[in-house]
Amino acid sequence: MTIKNKLLLIFISLIAVFSFLSIYLVSELKAQGDVTIYAFNQPLNAIDSSRSAGDIFTKASQYADNVLSMSLPQKREHVLVKIDELSHLFTQQLNETIKNSLTEALKKESTSVLALGEQWFTNIKFRIASVGQNELISRIELENSHHVIQQRLDFLVKDTLREAALLAKQAESSVNEKLFITSILLIFISLIAIITVLIMVKRLIRPINELITAVVELSRGDGDLTKRLTINGQDEVSTLSKEFNGFIEKVHQTVTDITTSVASTKQQLDDFSTISYETQQGTLKQKNQIDNISEAMIQVNASTSTVSESSTDVKKQTEDIYQETKVSVDFVEQAVAEINLLSNNVEQTSEVIFALKNSSTEIGEVLNVIEAIADQTNLLALNAAIEAARAGEAGRGFSVVAEEVRNLAMKTQESTTNIHRTISQIQQQAEEAKLMMEAGTSSATKCVKKNADVSKALHCVLNSVEGIKVTSEIVSEQTQQQMQATEHVNGYLGEIIEIAEQTSVGSQLLDNNSKKVIISMDEVNLKVEQFKV
Structure with a gap:
């Protein structure tokens, strides 16, 4: 390789290294942005879904109380349809909460609340649809279930907020770690580039010095035919050294x-x-x-x-x-x-x-x-x-x-x-x-x-x-x-x-x-x- 090609190779290598580093930094920033967005959007969606489920459950509970206390007289069929709609909305919101849960513990908790809510809606529909007093479910039992579900929904919101804060801290820590790694990588690549340039300059100058020394020794008439010039690469100096070694050989x-x-x-x-x-x-x-x-x-x-x-x-x-x-x-x-x-x-x-x-x-x-x-x-x-x-x-x-x-x-x-x-x-x-x-x-x-x-x-x-x-x-x-x-x-x-x-x-x-x-x-x-x- 000629000296010109070696220099071009050095500059192209440096450009390629820094280009690769830039691409790496862009990809890392994009990945970190996705993580940050996830850390903020996912908990918010889970909290919104949990709160919506709580509101729907509260609305369903009030509607059921009004129907059962006869303060809002309606036909039984209309009441059951309304309860089914509220149950469907409650289930939909809790499924969304399960989908956006940050941990397996939150998913299990959301699933447990969903099961209790579905059981509560089933009991409400059974009480409204029952015609005999012997078949009625205790209203106290329904109220206890209502309080348990409401309480667990509140705990679910609080746990989601706590996990969201923890995820935000992890995202911040990841950003700091990525910045530190990127800084170290920049310093390391810069040192490699400087060392590479110094080595290449030394390798370019050394064959020329050896050629000068060999010619001087031959011109002084020492008669040593065993010495040879070191040939590294295929540049102009290497070609000259090769021909000189061929003559001496x-x-x-x-x-x-x-x-x-x-x-x-x-x-x-x-x-x-x-x-x-x-x-x-x-x-x-x-x-x-x-x-x-x-x-x-x-x-x-x-x-x-x-x-x-x-x-x-x-x-x-x-x-x-x-x-x-x-x-x-x-x-x-x-x-x-x-x-x-x-x-x-x-x-x-x-x-x-x-x-x-x-x-x-x-x-x-x-x-x-x-x-x-x-x-x-x-x-x-x-x-x-x-x-x-x-x-x-x-x-x-x-x-x-x-x-x-x-x-x-x-x-x-x-x-x-x-x-x-x-x-x-x-x-x-x-x-x-x-x-x-x-x-x-x-x-x-x-x-x-x-x-x-x-x-x-x-x-x-x-x-x-x-x-x-x-x-x-x-x-x-x-x-x-x-x-x-x-x-x-x-x-x-x-x-x-x-x-x-x-x-x-x-x-x-x-x-x-x-x-x-x-x-x-x-x-x-x-x-x-x-x-x-």
Whole structure:
């Protein structure tokens, strides 16, 4: 912003502030006038309404007394209409009083008086309209109500006057307060205007003084390029200061760039010198390492040859293992078949032994029958001997026969007992043979299962051996390729050794040139240090 625009802005701001203050004062005066008018008109309206209501009530009371005392004879209908008119006017005036009441207490009091008045008018109309003496309302009660209403109307007027006086005091106090605030505001705005003018004058003069000081310092040749003029705003002085700062900034940037470039170049040359020395040393070390690598590659080549031979042996051994494992698989499969056949034979033998056990049981039953027959024969022989003894000489021959029969029965009993014992042993041995056959069958089944597992494992081994065989072939091929690669690496290492020797010579030359350039950079740096950046 130009100086001219700043001055115009100051004057326009002052005019706007005082215009705003004038508008504020006018609005406050208008508001205060409205309050003052309200403070005087509102209570007067309330008082007038209250007094009018009192006059109407007094008029209605006198009219009712005249009608009731028969001093003013009229028709009942005319009297009731007149009472209604007076009641309506009374209600209208009290409603106006309620409307213009200054406080809620006055509104409640006016409302209460209105209710009493309406009740009084209702009682008056009821008394005038009543035809029987039993229905008449006591005149004393009406007079008491009349006195209460009249008294409360008087109190209402007095309370309204008191509230009006209080409102007038509040209005006066508000006027005094507004005058005080307005005076303070005028003083405050005047001080702000004076301070604003002083600040603006100071801000206008300060850039000019700074510009003069900077030009004087540059003309004396101090060489300080770090100082800048402060730029505030967009006036003519700010524009001049901005252009002056731009010129100084360009000079400062140029000198700074030269200083930075010299320092950077010197540092880079130092780095080049260091790098060239390190490169030279590294090249020598690299040459030694390459020699070691060459020797190591020769050893690797020899080891690779050994590995190739070993891989060939492994391949042959793997082939042998593969064939032997395949034969073992065939043997196991044959053994599984034989064991399955054996298991079937054992099961058949177990069935034969079980049948033998059943047959021996049947033989035992037959022997039991024979033993019973022998017992019976023995008993018959004994009876025959007794009868022969009774017969005497005539029965001697029969006695001999009976004795032979008895001996034969005894031998039969002994034979059946021996046979029965033998059959029992045969049954026991057949049971043991059956149990052993069942155990043999179970063992044969387990053996078949184990042989199946062995066959499966041998198949896995066979597959693994086949994989090893393929891997050994791949290793053999890779070993041959590695031997060829090591021969190529040995050739490359020889070339690298020659390049390393050339690099060592170039590094030495680069180190010498870097030292010469560093001396030139030091001379340039001495020239640049004359300026303060």
